[in-house]
Amino acid sequence: MNTILTLNNLTKKFGPLTAVDDLSFSIEKGNVYGILGPNGSGKSTTLGIVLNVVNKSSGNFHWFDGSDSTHNALKKVGAIIERPNFYPYMTAVQNLALVCKIKGVSEDKIEEKLEIVGLKERQHSKFRTFSLGMKQRLAIASALLNDPEILILDEPTNGLDPQGIHQIREIITKIASEGTTILLASHLLDEVEKVCSHVVILRKGKSLYTGRVDNMIASHGFFVLQAENMEALEAELKSNDAFNSIKKEGESFVAYLKEPMSASEFNKEMHTKGISLSHLVKRKESLEEQFLEITKNLN
Numbered sequence: 001m002n003t004i005l006t007l008n009n010l011t012k013k014f015g016p017l018t019a020v021d022d023l024s025f026s027i028e029k030g031n032v033y034g035i036l037g038p039n040g041s042g043k044s045t046t047l048g049i050v051l052n053v054v055n056k057s058s059g060n061f062h063w064f065d066g067s068d069s070t071h072n073a074l075k076k077v078g079a080i081i082e083r084p085n086f087y088p089y090m091t092a093v094q095n096l097a098l099v100c101k102i103k104g105v106s107e108d109k110i111e112e113k114l115e116i117v118g119l120k121e122r123q124h125s126k127f128r129t130f131s132l133g134m135k136q137r138l139a140i141a142s143a144l145l146n147d148p149e150i151l152i153l154d155e156p157t158n159g160l161d162p163q164g165i166h167q168i169r170e171i172i173t174k175i176a177s178e179g180t181t182i183l184l185a186s187h188l189l190d191e192v193e194k195v196c197s198h199v200v201i202l203r204k205g206k207s208l209y210t211g212r213v214d215n216m217i218a219s220h221g222f223f224v225l226q227a228e229n230m231e232a233l234e235a236e237l238k239s240n241d242a243f244n245s246i247k248k249e250g251e252s253f254v255a256y257l258k259e260p261m262s263a264s265e266f267n268k269e270m271h272t273k274g275i276s277l278s279h280l281v282k283r284k285e286s287l288e289e290q291f292l293e294i295t296k297n298l299n
């Protein structure tokens with residue numbers, strides 16, 4: 001049984017607004033999935049539906065092979081879709097012990113899970129003394145207490161400082177490397193590129209792209225370039241992090257972008273580096289245009 005979650009033509013309407021529009025994708029075991037889209041694109045609503053807190057309007061979804069009720073299947077799912085909510089005057093361990101009682105799982109795992117999220121040393125500190133990043137990490141430990149098949153996170157790094165963001169991303173990567181499937185919603189392209197193997201890009205509730213992140217990155221387009229000084233151009237392209245690869249084609253270099261960049265941006269950058277381009281053409285696949293349209297609203 002390798003499929004964790006399947007969505008078929010899932011749709012959610014709030015009055016006249018279609019928040020999730022005919023969405024279909026599946027989640028396979030062992031991968032890290034990102035649902036990427038700007039605010040209001042339907043990420044949280046999608047998560048809410050599959051977690052049984054929002055009613056769908058049409059379409060369907062099922063967990064695992066579909067033989068269990070959603071209610072039972074969700075016992076194998078760990079999810080954080082709201083701000084972590086623990087008792088401020090209780091310690092990390094005491095809060096997790098309470099979660100174990102509520103979920104009906106053994107307290108044996110508390111130490112191991114605190115270790116995974118880097119909170120073992122602070123296990124006896126009261127929740128109210130925790131930074132936002134620590135609170136988020138405790139929430140992850142809490143969601144892991146029943147050894148779920150899949151961990152679901154809604155905007156896991158929202159509001160955190162750069163160090164907190166880095167820690168959370170490292171923890172997600174570590175949990176995934178140990179075999180837990182992950183589904184996270186994010187409005188940050190950068191986050192999805194860093195953490196996820198697969199992505200569903202949403203705009204206005206519709207999926208624009210579903211597939212591997214590396215295939216998506218390969219479709220940012222490419223520049224066809226010539227310069228007065230081709231050696232200087234080649235050296236610059238080789239050292240420029242914006243490109244996946246470069247190749248010589250006739251009199252030109254072809255440079256494949258790994259991140260969105262317009263021709264005029266690149267031209268300006270070359271100009272400031274003293275490289276005068278005599279030929280600059282950008283070619284892009286249609287996905288890239290869709291992608292840029294989404295990402296211009298991000299960050």
Ligand SMILES: Nc1ncnc2c1ncn2[C@@H]1O[C@H](COP(=O)(O)OP(=O)(O)OP(=O)(O)O)[C@@H](O)[C@H]1O
Nearest residue numbers: 014017019037038039040041042043044045046187
């Ligand atoms: N309970 C509700 N009643 C009416 N409209 C809603 C409700 N919940 C969400 N919406 C609308 O559905 C659309 C999708 O919202 P959703 O929260 O799923 O998007 P999102 O991508 O998660 O964005 P954000 O990151 O801002 O939460 C938005 O236009 C939102 O205003």
